[in-house]
Every structure is written in C-alpha cells, then in structure tokens.
Amino acid sequence: MGGTLRFLSDVLLGPGNSLRRHNKKRKQFNTVELKVRMDCDGCELKVRNALATMKGAQSVEINRKQQKVTVKGFVEPQRVLRRAQSTGKRAELWPYVPYTNPYMAPPAYDKRAPAGHVRKVDAVMPVTAGQEERLATLFSDDNPNACSVM
Numbered sequence: 209m210g211g212t213l214r215f216l217s218d219v220l221l222g223p224g225n226s227l228r229r230h231n232k233k234r235k236q237f238n239t240v241e242l243k244v245r246m247d248c249d250g251c252e253l254k255v256r257n258a259l260a261t262m263k264g265a266q267s268v269e270i271n272r273k274q275q276k277v278t279v280k281g282f283v284e285p286q287r288v289l290r291r292a293q294s295t296g297k298r299a300e301l302w303p304y305v306p307y308t309n310p311y312m313a314p315p316a317y318d319k320r321a322p323a324g325h326v327r328k329v330d331a332v333m334p335v336t337a338g339q340e341e342r343l344a345t346l347f348s349d350d351n352p353n354a355c356s357v358m
Contacts, residue, residue: 235264235282241302242277244292246270251297258295259288274322276302303328 246252259268266281279288292299304325318327
C-alpha cells in the first residue's frame with residue numbers, strides 16, 4: 209500500500225485502526241542448499257516437483273552428480289528440508305563449504321565431498337596456556353598427586 213493511502217487511512221480511521229495491521233511480516237529471500245540422495249531421473253523429478261510447488265519457491269536447481277539441490281525464493285530452510293524429506297529421500301542441509309587455500313590443511317576431510325569442497329565444521333575452542341599446563345602436569349613425576357599408573 210502506498211504511503212499516501214496509509215496516511216489517509218491513519219487520518220480517517222485513527223492510528224489504532226490503521227490498515228497496516230493487516231500486512232503480514234514479509235519473508236526474507238533465501239537461497240537454500242540441500243544434499244539429497246538421488247539415483248535416477250524419477251528421483252530427481254519427484255524432488256523437483258515437491259520443492260517447486262512450495263509456496264514462495266521461485267526456482268529449483270538440481271545437480272544430480274553432486275546430489276545438490278538449490279532452492280531460491282521466499283522460503284525457510286527448515287521447511288524446505290522437511291519438504292525434501294517428505295519425498296522419502298535422505299536429505300540434509302548442504303554440509304560442505306568451498307576450499308580454495310592449498311597451503312593450509314583442510315579443516316575436515318570428507319572423501320564424499322565434491323571436488324573443491326570440505327565438510328563444514330564448527331570452530332573449536334583453543335586450549336589456553338593454563339589448561340595445557342594442568343594437563344601436562346597431570347602425569348608428571350614431580351606431581352605427588354599424579355596418576356599412579358605412570
């Protein structure tokens with residue numbers, strides 16, 4: 209609704225009775241990537257039809273070689289995942305991130321990852337110096353309370 213019409217509705221109906229309260233909260237445009245196990249053209253068609261008929265989905269792209277499905281539109285990732293799982297196929301959110309630095313070891317190697325990708329892992333907390341020292345002295349000969357197995 210235009211700004212002029214809103215202003216006039218506020219003036220005529222009062223600010224409490226504005227027509228703005230009928231507006232729904234707009235969903236955000238998302239790109240949802242899924243890993244869906246698909247073996248044949250029938251599987252691909254079944255998944256494409258299920259996801260293309262979702263309310264808010266604007267495009268569905270399927271790469272069967274990578275078993276990757278990309279849905280673009282005003283959709284929520286969890287609803288897309290549930291719809292893909294309702295087809296009877298094993299589906300999960302895309303677990304891989306691109307890996308482009310050849311000089312560093314990859315964060316998590318996965319032999320099923322597509323070329324140029326590694327599995328996405330959450331960052332782990334580094335061990336602080338105080339914790340490291342405590343762990344090192346746990347089995348020390350100088351520590352009288354150390355493990356008796358050593």
